[in-house]
């Protein structure tokens with residue numbers, strides 16, 4: 289199952305109108321929302337490449353905007369701030 293498909297299934301699990309007294313339903317919805325945030329970060333996003341110079345790569349996370357300058361060889365597969373997964377395919381650096 290693809291992550292996006294799992295997210296669509298979980299999103300349908302969130303109650304639309306929950307009475308204030310329905311604490312277990314509200315906790316369930318909160319847990320689903322937390323899971324959805326974690327799942328979204330597993331969908332790879334391409335970093336925004338700002339500069340490539342002398343073996344270093346300067347890039348920005350598309351989701352949170354964190355700017356990183358790294359050795360191109362040891363560039364990270366995940367954002368150090370928001371934890372999203374980077375897709376480096378097709379990026380030559």
Ligand SMILES: [Zn+2]
Nearest residue numbers: 349352367370
């Ligand atoms: Zn980020």
